[in-house]
Amino acid sequence: MMMVEKTIIVEGSSDRKRVAEIVKEPVDIICTNGTIGVSRLDELVDELFERDVYILVDADASGEKLRRQFKRELPHARHLYIDRSYKEVASAPHRYLASILMGANIDVRGEFLQKEGTQQ
Template structure:
Protein backbone atom coordinates (compact mmCIF):
# COMPACT_ATOMS: atom_id res chain seq x y z
CA UNK A 1 0.00 0.00 0.00
CA UNK A 2 1.10 3.53 -0.68
CA UNK A 3 0.91 6.18 2.05
CA UNK A 4 -2.18 7.80 0.57
CA UNK A 5 -4.16 4.54 0.76
CA UNK A 6 -4.33 4.33 4.58
CA UNK A 7 -7.39 5.61 6.46
CA UNK A 8 -5.42 6.20 9.66
CA UNK A 9 -2.20 8.10 10.25
CA UNK A 10 -0.04 8.10 13.36
CA UNK A 11 2.52 10.88 13.71
CA UNK A 12 5.52 10.20 15.97
CA UNK A 13 8.79 11.99 16.65
CA UNK A 14 11.46 9.58 15.39
CA UNK A 15 12.18 6.36 13.56
CA UNK A 16 12.63 4.40 16.80
CA UNK A 17 9.15 5.57 17.86
CA UNK A 18 7.81 4.41 14.49
CA UNK A 19 9.32 0.94 14.97
CA UNK A 20 7.92 0.60 18.50
CA UNK A 21 4.41 1.67 17.48
CA UNK A 22 4.43 -0.52 14.36
CA UNK A 23 5.42 -3.55 16.43
CA UNK A 24 2.18 -3.42 18.46
CA UNK A 25 -0.31 -2.67 15.68
CA UNK A 26 -2.44 -5.33 14.03
CA UNK A 27 -3.64 -3.21 11.10
CA UNK A 28 -2.06 -1.24 8.27
CA UNK A 29 -1.48 2.35 9.34
CA UNK A 30 0.58 5.17 7.86
CA UNK A 31 3.18 6.07 10.52
CA UNK A 32 4.96 9.37 9.90
CA UNK A 33 7.98 10.82 11.71
CA UNK A 34 8.49 14.51 12.46
CA UNK A 35 12.19 13.89 13.15
CA UNK A 36 12.09 16.22 16.15
CA UNK A 37 10.34 19.57 16.21
CA UNK A 38 8.16 20.09 13.14
CA UNK A 39 8.24 23.40 11.28
CA UNK A 40 5.10 25.44 10.71
CA UNK A 41 5.49 24.98 6.94
CA UNK A 42 5.68 21.19 7.25
CA UNK A 43 2.75 21.19 9.68
CA UNK A 44 0.64 23.15 7.16
CA UNK A 45 1.57 20.64 4.44
CA UNK A 46 0.54 17.72 6.65
CA UNK A 47 -2.78 19.36 7.54
CA UNK A 48 -3.60 19.81 3.85
CA UNK A 49 -2.51 16.27 2.95
CA UNK A 50 -4.21 14.47 5.85
CA UNK A 51 -7.42 16.51 6.14
CA UNK A 52 -9.78 13.62 5.29
CA UNK A 53 -8.07 10.95 7.42
CA UNK A 54 -8.01 9.98 11.10
CA UNK A 55 -4.77 11.36 12.56
CA UNK A 56 -3.26 10.33 15.91
CA UNK A 57 -0.34 12.22 17.46
CA UNK A 58 2.05 10.31 19.74
CA UNK A 59 4.79 12.52 21.20
CA UNK A 60 7.17 12.08 24.12
CA UNK A 61 6.59 14.06 27.32
CA UNK A 62 9.80 16.04 26.91
CA UNK A 63 10.76 19.47 25.53
CA UNK A 64 10.74 18.33 21.90
CA UNK A 65 7.41 16.57 22.34
CA UNK A 66 5.87 19.62 24.00
CA UNK A 67 6.80 21.82 21.01
Protein backbone atom coordinates (compact mmCIF):
# COMPACT_ATOMS: atom_id res chain seq x y z
CA MET A 1 0.00 0.00 0.00
CA MET A 2 1.27 3.42 -0.92
CA MET A 3 1.83 5.87 1.89
CA VAL A 4 -0.04 9.12 1.29
CA GLU A 5 2.18 11.93 2.45
CA LYS A 6 0.15 14.98 1.56
CA THR A 7 -3.01 16.12 3.27
CA ILE A 8 -5.22 18.99 2.23
CA ILE A 9 -7.60 20.36 4.83
CA VAL A 10 -10.77 21.98 3.52
CA GLU A 11 -13.99 23.16 5.14
CA GLY A 12 -16.91 21.52 3.36
CA SER A 13 -17.67 18.39 1.37
CA SER A 14 -18.24 20.51 -1.76
CA ASP A 15 -14.69 21.88 -1.29
CA ARG A 16 -13.38 18.33 -0.92
CA LYS A 17 -15.14 17.22 -4.09
CA ARG A 18 -13.79 20.23 -6.02
CA VAL A 19 -10.20 19.63 -4.90
CA ALA A 20 -10.46 15.86 -5.51
CA GLU A 21 -11.49 16.51 -9.13
CA ILE A 22 -8.32 18.52 -9.71
CA VAL A 23 -5.62 16.62 -7.81
CA LYS A 24 -3.83 13.87 -9.70
CA GLU A 25 -1.60 12.39 -6.99
CA PRO A 26 -2.84 10.45 -3.94
CA VAL A 27 -3.69 12.94 -1.22
CA ASP A 28 -5.91 12.81 1.83
CA ILE A 29 -8.52 15.53 1.77
CA ILE A 30 -9.86 16.16 5.24
CA CYS A 31 -13.11 17.99 5.67
CA THR A 32 -13.63 20.03 8.87
CA ASN A 33 -17.28 20.88 8.11
CA GLY A 34 -16.61 24.52 8.84
CA THR A 35 -15.53 24.15 12.47
CA ILE A 36 -13.32 21.77 14.33
CA GLY A 37 -13.47 20.73 17.96
CA VAL A 38 -10.45 20.61 20.22
CA SER A 39 -10.41 16.80 20.49
CA ARG A 40 -10.67 16.36 16.71
CA LEU A 41 -7.95 18.96 16.25
CA ASP A 42 -5.69 17.09 18.69
CA GLU A 43 -6.28 13.85 16.75
CA LEU A 44 -5.42 15.61 13.50
CA VAL A 45 -2.25 17.10 14.94
CA ASP A 46 -1.08 13.61 15.94
CA GLU A 47 -2.11 12.07 12.59
CA LEU A 48 -0.54 14.80 10.48
CA PHE A 49 2.67 15.30 12.41
CA GLU A 50 4.96 13.82 9.74
CA ARG A 51 2.99 14.76 6.66
CA ASP A 52 2.91 17.67 4.27
CA VAL A 53 -0.24 19.52 5.28
CA TYR A 54 -1.98 22.17 3.21
CA ILE A 55 -4.77 24.36 4.54
CA LEU A 56 -7.20 25.48 1.83
CA VAL A 57 -10.19 27.21 3.40
CA ASP A 58 -12.73 29.78 2.28
CA ALA A 59 -11.82 33.47 2.17
CA ASP A 60 -14.34 34.43 4.84
CA ALA A 61 -14.59 34.84 8.62
CA SER A 62 -15.08 31.13 9.39
CA GLY A 63 -12.21 30.22 7.06
CA GLU A 64 -9.94 32.73 8.76
CA LYS A 65 -10.91 31.43 12.21
CA LEU A 66 -10.07 27.89 11.12
CA ARG A 67 -6.79 29.07 9.60
CA ARG A 68 -5.79 30.74 12.90
CA GLN A 69 -6.53 27.50 14.76
CA PHE A 70 -4.34 25.52 12.38
CA LYS A 71 -1.53 28.09 12.53
CA ARG A 72 -1.41 27.53 16.28
CA GLU A 73 -1.84 23.77 16.31
CA LEU A 74 -0.10 22.76 13.07
CA PRO A 75 2.63 25.36 12.59
CA HIS A 76 4.31 23.29 9.86
CA ALA A 77 1.19 23.37 7.64
CA ARG A 78 1.33 25.35 4.43
CA HIS A 79 -1.50 27.81 3.92
CA LEU A 80 -2.99 28.16 0.47
CA TYR A 81 -5.16 31.19 -0.15
CA ILE A 82 -7.93 31.77 -2.64
CA ASP A 83 -8.79 35.23 -3.87
CA ARG A 84 -11.48 36.95 -1.80
CA SER A 85 -13.52 37.57 -4.94
CA TYR A 86 -14.32 33.83 -5.08
CA LYS A 87 -15.18 33.70 -1.36
CA GLU A 88 -15.27 29.91 -1.20
CA VAL A 89 -13.10 27.09 -2.46
CA ALA A 90 -16.11 25.30 -3.99
CA SER A 91 -16.96 28.26 -6.21
CA ALA A 92 -13.43 29.07 -7.38
CA PRO A 93 -12.78 28.05 -11.01
CA HIS A 94 -11.05 24.66 -11.44
CA ARG A 95 -8.22 26.26 -13.38
CA TYR A 96 -7.61 28.83 -10.64
CA LEU A 97 -7.54 26.15 -7.92
CA ALA A 98 -5.29 23.96 -10.06
CA SER A 99 -2.75 26.78 -10.33
CA ILE A 100 -2.80 27.32 -6.54
CA LEU A 101 -2.33 23.58 -5.89
CA MET A 102 0.38 23.30 -8.51
CA GLY A 103 2.17 26.24 -6.89
CA ALA A 104 2.27 24.12 -3.73
CA ASN A 105 3.89 21.19 -5.62
CA ILE A 106 0.68 19.16 -5.70
CA ASP A 107 0.26 17.25 -8.93
CA VAL A 108 -2.91 18.33 -10.77
CA ARG A 109 -4.75 17.00 -13.80
CA GLY A 110 -3.51 18.61 -17.00
CA GLU A 111 -6.96 19.41 -18.35
CA PHE A 112 -7.43 21.98 -15.59
CA LEU A 113 -4.36 23.91 -16.65
CA GLN A 114 -5.59 24.76 -20.13
CA LYS A 115 -7.29 28.04 -20.85
CA GLU A 116 -10.99 27.99 -20.07
CA GLY A 117 -12.98 27.13 -23.14
CA THR A 118 -10.24 25.27 -25.04
CA GLN A 119 -10.71 21.57 -25.51
CA GLN A 120 -7.99 19.08 -26.40
